[in-house]
Amino acid sequence: MGSRGSDATEIGYLVKQAQAVLNARMGEALRPLDLTVPQYACLEQLRRQPGITSSELARRAFVTRQSMNVVLHGLAERGLVTRSEQPGPRKQIFAELTDAARDLVDRASERVAGVTTRMTQPLDEAGRAALISALATCRDALGTPLGDGRAEEKTDD
Amino acid sequence: MGSRGSDATEIGYLVKQAQAVLNARMGEALRPLDLTVPQYACLEQLRRQPGITSSELARRAFVTRQSMNVVLHGLAERGLVTRSEQPGPRKQIFAELTDAARDLVDRASERVAGVTTRMTQPLDEAGRAALISALATCRDALGTPLGDGRAEEKTDD
C-alpha cells in the first residue's frame, strides 16, 4: 500500500455513509406509504421493466434469489405484484405491477425524488454528471454479482 | 417530474447499487475473518478513535444506540472490545480495541482496502478526489442523522 493521493478506503466509507443517510431518509419518506426501501426498489425496477423475473430482479439488487423472493412474495400478497401463471421457457415466472401498485409507486417515486434531489442540490450540473459516471464505474469495477452458491469462478481467497 | 440534465433519481440508484456491490464484496472479504461489515465498521471506527462511546459510534454509523449496542456487545463477548468500568461524566462508557482486535482489524483493513482499491481502480486521481468531495457533499446535504426519537436540530458536531 503505497502513497495514494485520494485514499480508496475513504471512498468506501463515504459510499457507505452516503447510502446510510440516503437509506434512512428514503425510509422515512416511504413509511407513510407502508413501503420499505427494498420493497420500493423492487417495485420501481418492475415499473421500469415489467415482466422481469425474480432472478433477474435479484441480480440487479445484488442479492440472492431467495432474498428477493421474500420481498416479492410480500408484495404479491399485498396485491401490488402479479406473477405469471404460465411459466416461460426456463420455468421462469414473470412479475408485473398491478394498477394499484402503479399508483403507489408514482407517489413513492415523488417522495424519493424529493430526497435524492435534496441530496444532490449542492452539486452543479457537471458535478452531478461526474458523480453518476464515477459511481457507475465503481459499481462495474467490482464485477459480477453473487451467484446462488456454486457457479462462480473462485476469484482469489 | 421535470427533466433535468442529470437525474437526481439516477444518482440515488447508483449510490445504492455501488454500496450494494461494495457491501457484498466486503462481506466476502471479511467472512474468512469471521467479521460482518457492520462489525468491521465498528472496529475500524474504534481504531481511528479509541475511547469513543457507543452513542457516538451509533451517530457515525447513522443507526440508533440500541442497534449499535448489539454489534458492540457481540464484539465485547468475542474479546475484541473492552468497555470502561468507570462511567464518565455523563454516565458514558468508553470502548476500546483489545490487542487481539487490533491485529484482526489490521488484517481486515488490508482485505477491505483491496476491495475499495479495486473499486476505484478505473478512476484517475482527479476523478477519485472529485468522487470523495461529491459523496461528502451528498451525505451532508441530507442533514443530521436520526436521533433516538426527539432531540434533533443539532447542527454543530
Added chain:
DNA sequence: CTTATGTCAGTGAAACTGATATTG
C-alpha cells in the same frame, strides 16, 4: 426539569446458507 447516556425487551424486514424439484 431537561438532556444524554446505557440498558432491557420485543418486533420485524431482509439477508444468508442449504437442499430439492423442474425444465431446456
Added chain:
DNA sequence: CCAATATCAGTTACACTGACATAA
C-alpha cells in the same frame, strides 16, 4: 449431465420502537 429457474426450510445479524433508570 449440466445450467438456470423456482421453491421450501432454517438461521442470523441487525435494524427498529418503546420504556425505564441514572447522572449531570
